Amino acid sequence: MPDTKASLLSRLTRAPHVADPKRAKAQMKDFIDRIRYEPEAAVLLPHLDEGLFRDLLLGLADHSPFLWQLTVNDPAGMARLAFSPPEEAHRAIIESQTNLFREQRNGVITRDDAVRAFRQNRNAHALLVAIADIGGLWGTEQVTQALSDFADASVAGGVNFVLTEMADLGRVNLADPDNPGEGSGFTVLALGKHGAGELNYSSDIDLVIFFDPETKVLRDPSEAATIYTRVAQQLAKLLQERTADGYVHRVDYRLRPDPGSTPTAVSLSSAYVYYETVGQNWERAAFIKARPIAGDLTLGENFLKELRPFIWRKYFDFASIADVHAMKRQIHAVRGHDQIAVAGHDIKLGRGGIREIEFFVQTQQLVFGGRRPGLRGRRTLDMLGALHDEGWITAKARDELSDAYRFLRTIEHRLQMVADEQTQRLPSDEEQLKRFARFCGFANLKAFSKALTDQAKIVQGHYALLFEEGPELASDVGSLVFTGSDNDPDTLATLQRLGFHEPERVAETVRGWHFGRRPAIQSARAREVLTELTPALLAALGGTADPDGALAALDRAFGRMPAAVELLTILQSHDRLRLLFADLLGTAPRLADTVAQSPHVLDALIDPAFGTPTTDYETIEEQVRQLIGPPRDFEDFLDRIRDATRQMRFVTGARLLSDVLSPAQAGEAYAAIARAVIRASFDEVRRAFEAEHGTVPGSRIAILGLGRLGSRELTAGSDLDLVVVYDFDENARESTGSKKLDVVVYYTRLTQRLVSALTVPTRRGLLYEVDLRLRPQGGKGPVASQFKGFVNYQKSEADLWEHMALTRARVMAGDENFGTQVSEAVKDILTTKRNPKKVFKEVRAMRELIAQEKGDSDPWDLKLARGGLTDLDFIAQGLVLAYANAHPALFELSVEGVFAKAQAEGLLDDNDARALIEAHKLFNDIFQWQRLTIEGKFDVETVPSVILKRLATVAGLPSAKVLLEHMASMRGEVTQTVSALST
Numbered sequence: 001m002p003d004t005k006a007s008l009l010s011r012l013t014r015a016p017h018v019a020d021p022k023r024a025k026a027q028m029k030d031f032i033d034r035i036r037y038e039p040e041a042a043v044l045l046p047h048l049d050e051g052l053f054r055d056l057l058l059g060l061a062d063h064s065p066f067l068w069q070l071t072v073n074d075p076a077g078m079a080r081l082a083f084s085p086p087e088e089a090h091r092a093i094i095e096s097q098t099n100l101f102r103e104q105r106n107g108v109i110t111r112d113d114a115v116r117a118f119r120q121n122r123n124a125h126a127l128l129v130a131i132a133d134i135g136g137l138w139g140t141e142q143v144t145q146a147l148s149d150f151a152d153a154s155v156a157g158g159v160n161f162v163l164t165e166m167a168d169l170g171r172v173n174l175a176d177p178d179n180p181g182e183g184s185g186f187t188v189l190a191l192g193k194h195g196a197g198e199l200n201y202s203s204d205i206d207l208v209i210f211f212d213p214e215t216k217v218l219r220d221p222s223e224a225a226t227i228y229t230r231v232a233q234q235l236a237k238l239l240q241e242r243t244a245d246g247y248v249h250r251v252d253y254r255l256r257p258d259p260g261s262t263p264t265a266v267s268l269s270s271a272y273v274y275y276e277t278v279g280q281n282w283e284r285a286a287f288i289k290a291r292p293i294a295g296d297l298t299l300g301e302n303f304l305k306e307l308r309p310f311i312w313r314k315y316f317d318f319a320s321i322a323d324v325h326a327m328k329r330q331i332h333a334v335r336g337h338d339q340i341a342v343a344g345h346d347i348k349l350g351r352g353g354i355r356e357i358e359f360f361v362q363t364q365q366l367v368f369g370g371r372r373p374g375l376r377g378r379r380t381l382d383m384l385g386a387l388h389d390e391g392w393i394t395a396k397a398r399d400e401l402s403d404a405y406r407f408l409r410t411i412e413h414r415l416q417m418v419a420d421e422q423t424q425r426l427p428s429d430e431e432q433l434k435r436f437a438r439f440c441g442f443a444n445l446k447a448f449s450k451a452l453t454d455q456a457k458i459v460q461g462h463y464a465l466l467f468e469e470g471p472e473l474a475s476d477v478g479s480l481v482f483t484g485s486d487n488d489p490d491t492l493a494t495l496q497r498l499g500f501h502e503p504e505r506v507a508e509t510v511r512g513w514h515f516g517r518r519p520a521i522q523s524a525r526a527r528e529v530l531t532e533l534t535p536a537l538l539a540a541l542g543g544t545a546d547p548d549g550a551l552a553a554l555d556r557a558f559g560r561m562p563a564a565v566e567l568l569t570i571l572q573s574h575d576r577l578r579l580l581f582a583d584l585l586g587t588a589p590r591l592a593d594t595v596a597q598s599p600h601v602l603d604a605l606i607d608p609a610f611g612t613p614t615t616d617y618e619t620i621e622e623q624v625r626q627l628i629g630p631p632r633d634f635e636d637f638l639d640r641i642r643d644a645t646r647q648m649r650f651v652t653g654a655r656l657l658s659d660v661l662s663p664a665q666a667g668e669a670y671a672a673i674a675r676a677v678i679r680a681s682f683d684e685v686r687r688a689f690e691a692e693h694g695t696v697p698g699s700r701i702a703i704l705g706l707g708r709l710g711s712r713e714l715t716a717g718s719d720l721d722l723v724v725v726y727d728f729d730e731n732a733r734e735s736t737g738s739k740k741l742d743v744v745v746y747y748t749r750l751t752q753r754l755v756s757a758l759t760v761p762t763r764r765g766l767l768y769e770v771d772l773r774l775r776p777q778g779g780k781g782p783v784a785s786q787f788k789g790f791v792n793y794q795k796s797e798a799d800l801w802e803h804m805a806l807t808r809a810r811v812m813a814g815d816e817n818f819g820t821q822v823s824e825a826v827k828d829i830l831t832t833k834r835n836p837k838k839v840f841k842e843v844r845a846m847r848e849l850i851a852q853e854k855g856d857s858d859p860w861d862l863k864l865a866r867g868g869l870t871d872l873d874f875i876a877q878g879l880v881l882a883y884a885n886a887h888p889a890l891f892e893l894s895v896e897g898v899f900a901k902a903q904a905e906g907l908l909d910d911n912d913a914r915a916l917i918e919a920h921k922l923f924n925d926i927f928q929w930q931r932l933t934i935e936g937k938f939d940v941e942t943v944p945s946v947i948l949k950r951l952a953t954v955a956g957l958p959s960a961k962v963l964l965e966h967m968a969s970m971r972g973e974v975t976q977t978v979s980a981l982s983t
Contacts, residue, residue: 008089008128009082012052013136016059017438024062031057031072041075044082053082056135063439066420070127077124086132090146093128097121097153101161102178114161118154118238119245125150129201130417133410140406141381143413147199148190152293154239154248155188155207156181159294162234171227173217185215186228186265187292187300188235191255195289196378200409202416202423204250206286209265209295210303228265236264250422255286258515260508268303275310278516280527285362287311288369289378312370342449343433345456347408347415348424349479352456354408356463357401363466364392380405397462404455411452414440480535482510498542506548509555510534518555520564529568537571540578544586546946553585557596567599577602580654587950588657588933590716594650597765598643601650613655615668621676624648628680637684638757641677642764648673653716653932663928663954664921670714671705677767678703678720679813681757689750694737696746698729700787700818702811703754704826706774710808711894713924715931719769720758723809724751725822727787747784755783774805787822794829800842804877806830827891836882837982843878844982847871859964859971860940862927867971869927871978872920875899878981883907896920912977919970922955926967929954 003011018024032048035041047053060067071078081089097118104114129146132138138146163180166172175183192206193199211228218224236251253264257274275283287307292300341350348354361383369375372390377383381402388398414436415423427433430445437448478494488507495503513530516522521530541550558564571578581602584592594601604610614620627644631637652669655661661669682703707721708714726747734740741749755770776785776793785793794806809826811819847870850856856866863869876898884890887905890898896917903913930938933947940948948960957963 004087005085007083008086009053011137015052015055016441018058018062019435019438020062024058027061035075041079044079064417067130070123081128086137089128093121093125094149094153098157100157101164105164116245118248122248140409144198148197151194151199151205156294158235158238162231181295184296185217186211187296188294189290189300190293191286191290195291201413202420204252206252206255208256210268210271211265213267229263232264278522279310284311284366288365344428346425347411352460356459357405360463360466400458404459407455482514499547502548506551518558520558520561526565529572533572540582544582546586546944549944550586553589553592561596570599570602580605590935591653598646601647604651613661615665617672620672624676634688638762639764642767645677663925666928667713671709671712674709675812682754682813685753685757693739693741694735696728696735696743697732700815701726702814702819702822704809705812706805706809710810715928717931719771721771721774723775724784725787725790726784751784791825801846807877807880831884833885839882840878840982843874847874860938862923867974869923871974915973919974925954926951
């Protein structure tokens with residue numbers, strides 16, 4: 001046993017090897033020359049000619065600018081340390097640091113003196129610990145405990161200092177001015193290595209501050225949060241503000257509950273709720289080491305007692321192994337993390353490093369500590385012993401990991417002693433690495449490298465035995481750590497390398513998920529899967545055209561989802577789906593929202609049938625009905641048809657996004673899906689309605705689709721324009737069922753039931769919006785039209801614009817024979833002989849009226865912009881109405897088909913026809929993509945640039961600017977044609 005009464009100088013057992021003797025000796029000479037005339041320091045001179053003390057100082061001069069500067073700045077202080085027992089020097093510094101507040105309160109020193117003394121004590125303590133460590137006086141446990149003791153004294157002394165000042169300002173009433181923290185209503189807990197008494201040389205200190213909102217020491221308890229947050233801020237400033245004398249400690253408050261959205265002091269009640277609901281495994285691990293160190297210590301102890309059920313589970317908690325190991329895998333991936341190395345290796349986070357030993361211990365504590373109180377200790381080395389004593393690890397594992405821990409911690413301290421930096425990364429430069437090896441006491445780099453790699457391999461071997469390898473989800477993307485701290489430099493660098501432009505915002509978003517800010521991922525299982533998935537998910541998002549926008553879209557989706565575990569599990573299991581979903585988030589938020597509502601729509605993307613689409617009416621109807629299946633009742637049908645429609649529309653959009661379908665084909669597919677939904681809904685509605693109200697003698701009905709539904713150009717966001725026509729035996733007056741209805745009322749209610757089935761929101765969402773305003777007399781007429789009245793109205797009362805709308809009418813559902821009869825009647829109405837000039841004059845007047853009511857100046861509004869889709873539709877409709885009597889081949893064609901046929905029939909100039917066809921194809925393609933990507937108004941000011949770029953790509957043009965110019969030119973040609981036709 002060493003003589004703890006003997007001086008530091010007399011107990012030295014070793015010194016580092018000097019790498020540059022010439023430079024070190026020159027610095028020593030300067031130091032000797034300086035202290036010759038300083039009586040307090042000159043006592044060192046006899047020991048600077050030779051011996052271990054001289055060798056140690058030469059080592060400091062050669063390897064550590066920080067320690068050498070402390071020595072040179074205060075030679076007398078060095079002398080006092082040299083001739084004192086280090087334990088006594090340590091106790092004296094601790095006592096001084098703890099009691100500075102009393103000296104300042106009693107007027108012995110000023111506030112500025114106290115602030116200076118805080119820093120000078122730290123400098124003296126840093127020098128003491130370094131010499132005791134380097135010189136072989138103290139082992140790892142003594143060094144880390146001494147550093148922790150000093151941090152305790154700094155925080156406790158700082159708290160007492162700030163509370164005393166608060167009392168002087170009248171903000172708090174101190175129960176005991178000599179012990180301000182006692183009964184103060186708030187407590188400071190140390191976490192991490194500080195809490196465990198294992199602090200490293202230049203570490204931050206991890207603190208959390210909780211307060212009792214019911215505290216009696218405040219004059220106004222409602223100010224508790226404000227005052228205690230102020231105390232926390234003043235404490236941090238006192239400890240970490242740099243002055244000419246340096247600093248005391250860097251303070252990190254980011255291990256508190258949800259640090260991105262909570263003040264630095266958190267109420268106990270809020271903390272309890274947080275940990276009980278969304279507390280995570282890494283927070284449980286952090287609280288293993290938690291220890292009250294300042295303020296009201298009793299309050300802190302009671303808090304930790306209340307938190308025991310959160311930290312220590314009643315049953316063996318093997319699930320935490322996977323969760324903690326997933327956190328570790330997030331850390332691996334950049335040089336010095338993913339493999340055992342020497343140059344540039346991170347001895348804390350890298351393979352075989354300190355973190356693996358800590359995880360090895362802490363994870364088993366989490367798993368077994370709930371049933372084994374002996375495993376609830378804070379210190380790593382103590383718990384290695386306890387794990388062996390309790391039978392969980394072998395003596396070999398205990399001894400080898402303990403030795404490795406001491407070795408790696410010693411190397412860590414040497415790294416931090418060089419320049420007082422919180423670093424665990426070895427130098428990358430070979431010459432610097434050679435120098436550092438000698439600072440660590442090795443004769444050469446080869447010996448150092450062998451010692452380091454041997455220890456790391458031992459650690460890695462034990463760690464691998466504990467953790468079975470899980471799926472390495474994108475573990476090579478880089479360091480991605482979001483557990484417990486924000487703005488980790490390596491993480492930000494990785495995010496930037498992945499393609500994110502705002503890594504700080506990305507980190508805050510992902511951290512928010514881990515802190516449970518999104519209810520969808522608050523469950524334990526969701527957080528476990530998310531922890532595992534995060535690297536791969538971010539890598540997939542980083543591969544999109546707009547990674548930041550894609551991540552923001554995913555965050556919004558999480559905000560709308562009731563639960564995300566199903567989606568996360570699917571994404572975890574399928575690489576391809578993960579990449580496709582990332583693309584959806586970046587370029588088609590509407591589709592991504594669908595996935596958020598119903599994650600299993602993604603299954604269709606890995607179905608082989610995804611690459612072989614169809615737009616055939618009958619085939620798509622068969623697919624829809626197969627997805628619906630046999631419903632239990634009408635309510636179940638409404639849910640099933642919404643699920644089926646969501647999946648079919650999603651697959652169509654995904655096919656368009658993947659270029660499996662062209663925009664025109666997508667329009668046909670969307671229309672076919674809508675037709676199938678209308679038919680299935682009408683069958684179900686009719687069956688239920690007739691069961692209640694019977695039938696009407698001679699009953700016949702047809703549901704017409706107009707607008708883009710009728711022309712088979714439906715988009716992802718289109719409404720359904722419907723007109724219902726019916727007929728019956730004119731001798732009938734009412735229906736035949738138990739609940740008889742008047743005939744007109746019967747068809748009115750039947751139509752309303754159909755519309756309701758299509759539009760009512762259920763727990764599975766919405767189907768379609770339905771517009772019945774194209775029926776005879778518009779909103780003033782009955783919702784269903786009797787056939788004879790419908791025909792009479794169209795022939796005698798309807799305006800030309802109503803006939804224009806009718807050009808796109810197509811029977812969707814109802815009685816087949818009657819549908820054919822209605823179609824023939826519509827054809828007869830549309831092929832009535834008309835004056836072409838009068839037709840086009842009225843068409844143009846109608847176009848001007850729409851422009852007045854809705855505007856036509858937005859160049860990105862493909863429908864309403866002058867010369868856009870509305871003009872093209874009107875030209876096609878005008879051609880049908882003007883010439884179908886003499887040219888019946890114009891009937892029942894698409895818009896582009898009408899233009900082509902009008903050219904062939906000599907009704908349009910070749911150049912005009914070509915321009916109209918090209919314009920319609922382009923505008924319709926872009927319109928389909930707009931509706932696929934964005935829900936609601938396409939506002940170019942808010943639309944992500946990646947979507948504008950995608951639209952340009954669809955058009956085969958280099959940029960959105962060029963696309964806009966090209967569309968303007970095309971619209972000009974369309975406008976000229978409109979003018980020519982109407983004059």
